[in-house]
Amino acid sequence: MNVTLSATLAANEDIARRRRAGERILNLAFGEAGLPVHPALRERLEAASRENAYGPVAGDASLREAAAGYWERRGLPTDPGLVVCGPGSKPLLYALLLAIGGDIVLPMPSWVSYAAQAGLAGVHPIMVPAPPGEGGTPDPEQVEAAVLAARARGRAVRSVLVTLPDNPTGRLAKPRTVRRLAEVARELDLVIISDEIYRDLVHDPGAAFLSPAAVAPERTVVTSGLSKSLALGGWRIGVARVPSRPLRDAVLAVASEIWSSPAAPVQRAAAYAYTEPPELVERVAASRRLHGVVAREVAGRFSRAGAIVAEPQGGFYLYPDFTPLQRFGTSAELSAALLDRHGIGVLPGTAFGDRPGNPCVRVATSLLYGEGEERRLATLESREPLRMPWVAASLGHLDDALAALTEKGRPDAWITPALAPVTP
Amino acid sequence: MNVTLSATLAANEDIARRRRAGERILNLAFGEAGLPVHPALRERLEAASRENAYGPVAGDASLREAAAGYWERRGLPTDPGLVVCGPGSKPLLYALLLAIGGDIVLPMPSWVSYAAQAGLAGVHPIMVPAPPGEGGTPDPEQVEAAVLAARARGRAVRSVLVTLPDNPTGRLAKPRTVRRLAEVARELDLVIISDEIYRDLVHDPGAAFLSPAAVAPERTVVTSGLSKSLALGGWRIGVARVPSRPLRDAVLAVASEIWSSPAAPVQRAAAYAYTEPPELVERVAASRRLHGVVAREVAGRFSRAGAIVAEPQGGFYLYPDFTPLQRFGTSAELSAALLDRHGIGVLPGTAFGDRPGNPCVRVATSLLYGEGEERRLATLESREPLRMPWVAASLGHLDDALAALTEKGRPDAWITPALAPVTP
Numbered sequence: 001m002n003v004t005l006s007a008t009l010a011a012n013e014d015i016a017r018r019r020r021a022g023e024r025i026l027n028l029a030f031g032e033a034g035l036p037v038h039p040a041l042r043e044r045l046e047a048a049s050r051e052n053a054y055g056p057v058a059g060d061a062s063l064r065e066a067a068a069g070y071w072e073r074r075g076l077p078t079d080p081g082l083v084v085c086g087p088g089s090k091p092l093l094y095a096l097l098l099a100i101g102g103d104i105v106l107p108m109p110s111w112v113s114y115a116a117q118a119g120l121a122g123v124h125p126i127m128v129p130a131p132p133g134e135g136g137t138p139d140p141e142q143v144e145a146a147v148l149a150a151r152a153r154g155r156a157v158r159s160v161l162v163t164l165p166d167n168p169t170g171r172l173a174k175p176r177t178v179r180r181l182a183e184v185a186r187e188l189d190l191v192i193i194s195d196e197i198y199r200d201l202v203h204d205p206g207a208a209f210l211s212p213a214a215v216a217p218e219r220t221v222v223t224s225g226l227s228k229s230l231a232l233g234g235w236r237i238g239v240a241r242v243p244s245r246p247l248r249d250a251v252l253a254v255a256s257e258i259w260s261s262p263a264a265p266v267q268r269a270a271a272y273a274y275t276e277p278p279e280l281v282e283r284v285a286a287s288r289r290l291h292g293v294v295a296r297e298v299a300g301r302f303s304r305a306g307a308i309v310a311e312p313q314g315g316f317y318l319y320p321d322f323t324p325l326q327r328f329g330t331s332a333e334l335s336a337a338l339l340d341r342h343g344i345g346v347l348p349g350t351a352f353g354d355r356p357g358n359p360c361v362r363v364a365t366s367l368l369y370g371e372g373e374e375r376r377l378a379t380l381e382s383r384e385p386l387r388m389p390w391v392a393a394s395l396g397h398l399d400d401a402l403a404a405l406t407e408k409g410r411p412d413a414w415i416t417p418a419l420a421p422v423t424p
Numbered sequence: 425m426n427v428t429l430s431a432t433l434a435a436n437e438d439i440a441r442r443r444r445a446g447e448r449i450l451n452l453a454f455g456e457a458g459l460p461v462h463p464a465l466r467e468r469l470e471a472a473s474r475e476n477a478y479g480p481v482a483g484d485a486s487l488r489e490a491a492a493g494y495w496e497r498r499g500l501p502t503d504p505g506l507v508v509c510g511p512g513s514k515p516l517l518y519a520l521l522l523a524i525g526g527d528i529v530l531p532m533p534s535w536v537s538y539a540a541q542a543g544l545a546g547v548h549p550i551m552v553p554a555p556p557g558e559g560g561t562p563d564p565e566q567v568e569a570a571v572l573a574a575r576a577r578g579r580a581v582r583s584v585l586v587t588l589p590d591n592p593t594g595r596l597a598k599p600r601t602v603r604r605l606a607e608v609a610r611e612l613d614l615v616i617i618s619d620e621i622y623r624d625l626v627h628d629p630g631a632a633f634l635s636p637a638a639v640a641p642e643r644t645v646v647t648s649g650l651s652k653s654l655a656l657g658g659w660r661i662g663v664a665r666v667p668s669r670p671l672r673d674a675v676l677a678v679a680s681e682i683w684s685s686p687a688a689p690v691q692r693a694a695a696y697a698y699t700e701p702p703e704l705v706e707r708v709a710a711s712r713r714l715h716g717v718v719a720r721e722v723a724g725r726f727s728r729a730g731a732i733v734a735e736p737q738g739g740f741y742l743y744p745d746f747t748p749l750q751r752f753g754t755s756a757e758l759s760a761a762l763l764d765r766h767g768i769g770v771l772p773g774t775a776f777g778d779r780p781g782n783p784c785v786r787v788a789t790s791l792l793y794g795e796g797e798e799r800r801l802a803t804l805e806s807r808e809p810l811r812m813p814w815v816a817a818s819l820g821h822l823d824d825a826l827a828a829l830t831e832k833g834r835p836d837a838w839i840t841p842a843l844a845p846v847t848p
Contacts, residue, residue: 005673006680009481032478042473045689049466050797052658054456056440057433087511087660087683094682098544116681120522122546234476234688236511249429256430257540258518259511263687264658265469373474 007112007351015345026397027367028298029345031167031317033231034366035290035380036373038283041230041269048268057256058248059085059239060267066274067239071222073276074199076213082242084251085270087262089197089225089238090117092251095258096221096240097121099250100191102158103150107138109319109352109360111167111195126150126157127353130173133310135319136166137173140180147188159191162212165198165314168352168362170295172202172313175210182216191247192220197238198315200229200284203292207313218243226273228315229284237262237270286380291316295365297386298398302363305402316366319349321359325406328359335361342401368394431536431775439769450821451791452722453769455591455741457655458790459714459804460797462707465654465693472692479688481680482672483509483663487691490698491663495646497700498623500637506666508675509694511686513621513649513662514541516675519682520645520664521545523674524615526582527574531562533743533776533784535591535619550574550581551777554597557734559743560590561597564604571612583615584608586636589622589738592776592786594719596626596737599634606640615671616644621662622739624653624708627716631737642667650697652739653708661686661694714804715740718789721810722822726787729826740790743773745783749830752783759785766825792818 004010011029018025058064063085068078086092094117097104101123106114108127115125126146128138138160147157162181165172185192192212202209213220225238242248261267273280295312299320303309307320328334331348338344338361349360369379370390379385386392428434435453442449482488487509492502510516518541521528525547530538532551539549550570552562562570562584571581586605589596609616616636626633637644649662666672685691697704719736723744727733731744752758755772762768762785773784793803794814803809810816 004677005481006677006684009478009680009684012478013480037474037476045473046470049469050461052461052656054433054436054657056437057429087687090681091683113681120678120681232476233478234685236684236687253428253430254544256433257514257537257544259515259683260430260433260660261658263511263660263690265689266687 006116007347011345011347023343024397025339025343025345026394026401027345028363028365028398029347030367031364032233032366033228033287033316034369035231035287035376037232038230038280040277040279041232041273044269044272045235045265048265051264051268053264055261055264055267057252057261058083059262060264060271063239063267063271063274066271067241070274070276071241074211076211076217076222076241078241082245082248084240084242084248084255085262085267086238086240086255087236087259088227089195089223089240091255091259092223092238092240093117093193093195094121095251095254096193096223097123098254099247100158102156104193105138105143105146105157105160105190106353107136107161107163107166109168109349109354110136110161110163112347112351114161115353124155125353130169130171131177133171134173134177135169135171135310136163137177137181138162140177140184143181144184144188147190157188157190159193160185161193161195163195163198164209164211165202166317167198167315168317168347168349169310169319170312170315170317171310172207172209175208178210178212179215182212182220185212185216185219190219192216194220194222196222196224197228199224201288201291201316202314203288203295204313205288213241221247226270229287230273230280231287235263235266235269237266239274290369290380290385291366293385294368294391297395298363298365298368301395301398301402305406316364318363318365319360320363322361323359325359330356331358331360332356334359337405338401342404344398344401430540431771435769435771447767448821449763449767449769450818450825451769452787452789452822453771454791455788456657456790457652457711457740458793459655459711459800461656462654462704464701464703465656465697468693468696469659469689472689475688475692477688479685479691481676481685482507483686484688484691484695487663487695487698490695491665494698494700495665498635500635500641500646500665502665506669506672508664508666508672508679509686509691510662510664510679511660511683512651513619513647513664515679515683516647516662516664517541517617517619518545519675519678520617520647521547522678523671524582526580528617529562529567529570529581529584529614530777531560531585531587531590533592533773533778533786534560534585534587536771536775538585539777548574548579549777554593554595555601557595558597558601559593559595559734560587561601561605562586564601564608567605568608568612571614581612581614583617585617585619587619587622588633588635589626591622591739592741592771592773593734593743594736594739594741595734596631596633599632602634602636603639606636606644609636609640609643614643616640618644618646620646620648621652623648625712625715625740626738627712627719628737629712637665645671650694653711654697654704655711656694659687659690659693661690663698710804714793714809715790717809718792718815721819722787722789722792725819725822725826729830740788742787742789743784744787746785747783749783754780755782755784756780758783761829762825766828768822768825
């Protein structure tokens with residue numbers, strides 16, 4: 001089997017190992033939200049500690065109804081009978097691949113697990129770049145050409161995926177691009193899978209957000225979850241909104257044979273979260289502001305170091321391109337230099353399906369908020385999060401690394417001075 | 425895709441629907457343990473409500489160490505580095521199928537999801553009956569013949585599965601059968617997957633239990649979980665003990681792309697459970713006694729009604745064979761009659777891969793303990809659980825159904841008198 005550990009999870013485990021061995025590493029590789037659980041959610045989980053029934057495969061009715069309400073408030077009327085819950089949106093995406101079958105068009109670059117899941121499911125990912133300046137959506141005209149070409153070669157292509165807003169680029173597809181993609185999907189009879197797990201973390205609440213489910217409701221699946229907006233990654237809860245009963249049934253068939261149902265106490269807390277009570281709406285808003293401030297700040301530092309960086313519009317990622325430095329031939333070389341010489345963990349563009357020769361890395365900024373609940377909460381509540389001492393110190397480490405990385409001279413000069421190994 | 429909702433989960437949801445519509449149904453179809461969460465586990469989950477990190481794909485170190493200790497106490501020295509945790513043993517079994525690759529030999533009959541998972545993974549299940557009087561292990565001599573025949577046809581066969589003790593038959597394979605199977609597996613270079621999720625529920629604590637991991641440690645994977653012994657089905661936690669680093673890495677690669685990690689708060693509670701503190705050892709012992717008493721009682725009733733029933737030795741299942749009645753041509757006919765005419769939900773043998781013409785059904789006895797935590801706990805703590813009013817009433821319903829089912833005369837006479845629909 002030709003699959004390795006998910007690139008983000010592997011990077012995170014590698015960084016933890018290096019830290020235990022005494023290396024000083026700044027973890028900008030892992031897409032964990034880096035914030036504490038809101039007390040209201042803790043209370044709901046604790047109150048549900050008696051819940052031990054498997055429950056329905058699709059998820060408890062209260063959770064499906066709450067998720068339907070969540071989508072309705074975003075202009076997508078939703079039948080709770082067409083909501084499927086899973087232990088994260090990742091397993092839901094995998095079940096969708098198996099249920100839909102056929103090859104899938106993915107944006108290039110795109111989240112590490114889409115293509116890997118396609119490999120596990122035995123289908124081909126067809127990588128198509130986004131339109132210039134955008135991210136998370138494959139260019140509609142190129143999609144059309146790629147699908148027709150694949151079909152001419154005898155391949156069954158059945159779906160296309162978008163990530164709104166995007167991981168790794170942090171960019172939000174323009175409504176006109178989404179509309180055009182929906183037209184192409186309709187012409188080619190493709191299911192659109194719209195991964196909107198970062199939707200509530202679009203930095204500008206007034207930004208024009210268009211879900212393909214609004215323009216092609218008959219063929220769009222929306223996936224989401226609470227891992228990012230409410231920092232519940234480790235609780236494993238995701239939701240999908242499917243367009244038809246047959247697709248729902250096929251997803252449930254897969255779900256029932258692979259995971260049965262999400263953890264029952266977590267479902268109860270998630271049902272509460274999806275009703276969007278004021279204290280959680282405020283928490284999501286505060287998180288969004290923090291992610292935006294820090295992601296833009298870090299983007300500015302990469303930009304000043306000479307990289308090309310599109311301003312992040314959502315989530316906590318950026319995707320700097322080091323081509324102007326003319327120093328790194330591949331993204332793997334670049335990420336290895338950042339980690340081994342400068343103690344900065346990031347992921348190479350190749351992990352996201354990008355061309356090896358594009359010297360791009362994905363930078364996740366959400367683990368800059370500090371270690372431990374107390375510091376993270378203080379950062380979240382601060383009016384000047386960049387001035388929190390632990391945030392400032394990490395940004396200083398990053399500055400040193402970028403200065404050394406971009407300094408002219410012998411390779412040895414690149415090593416960040418602050419990086420003498422620390423005894424554990 | 426040719427997969428339907430897992431037979432047990434589908435039956436459970438169908439019964440819930442019928443009950444909501446006013447039908448009086450006794451649910452003997454669903455393999456849920458039917459007992460409450462122990463307060464010590466609730467406390468651990470509640471204390472872990474702050475845990476929201478994804479954590480390692482293999483599971484937290486404390487959980488892996490505790491699980492290793494659990495196996496060590498059962499005579500299987502275990503490296504925590506070779507333990508992989510998942511959200512249930514079901515996803516672990518699926519990951520193993522993908523990681524090992526190739527066709528798999530399964531006992532016939534065997535748990536509904538093994539063959540279905542093989543279908544999802546694109547491999548063939550080779551169904552081989554158990555030796556006469558046994559269950560859960562394919563007959564070793566027939567395994568050899570079947571594997572050689574499949575290989576002669578060009579199939580790659582890479583694994584064989586055993587369930588100790590068994591679902592659906594409730595039988596425990598004899599040590600000499602396990603030994604012989606291990607020899608055959610070694611000769612044929614097969615991985616043995618030993619599903620031991622019911623191991624702690626073998627009714628007679630003095631029964632001779634042999635895990636293939638004790639005799640073929642180099643090629644045996646053991647899977648287990650807390651869904652049955654501690655009734656944590658809805659919490660979704662399972663563990664696997666793999667024999668080698670390459671297989672571990674392959675399983676982790678799959679896990680990292682499908683589910684990331686089990687829910688963090690659940691992992692904390694599970695880590696406590698696997699240390700086997702006295703109050704949980706006592707809870708498992710009480711559960712084992714209750715399951716044994718009730719399963720044997722129900723087996724006696726099916727037997728007196730004329731079915732052939734091997735005495736259940738573990739878990740909460742029996743597998744009566746209605747051939748002597750000469751009334752049902754197929755297991756599907758039999759289970760449909762039990763549900764539609766007599767309000768008894770069971771699963772047909774075909775759901776377990778048995779031949780359609782074998783009029784066998786799987787009867788799960790664990791939902792006889794009553795509805796709600798209070799009744800279930802009272803049943804668990806009772807010295808005469810069969811006399812608890814709700815248990816006695818359900819057994820009365822079963823008696824009426826079996827009497828009507830086996831009564832000579834017109835089909836109409838079979839309808840159980842007590843089954844006039846109840847207004848909801």
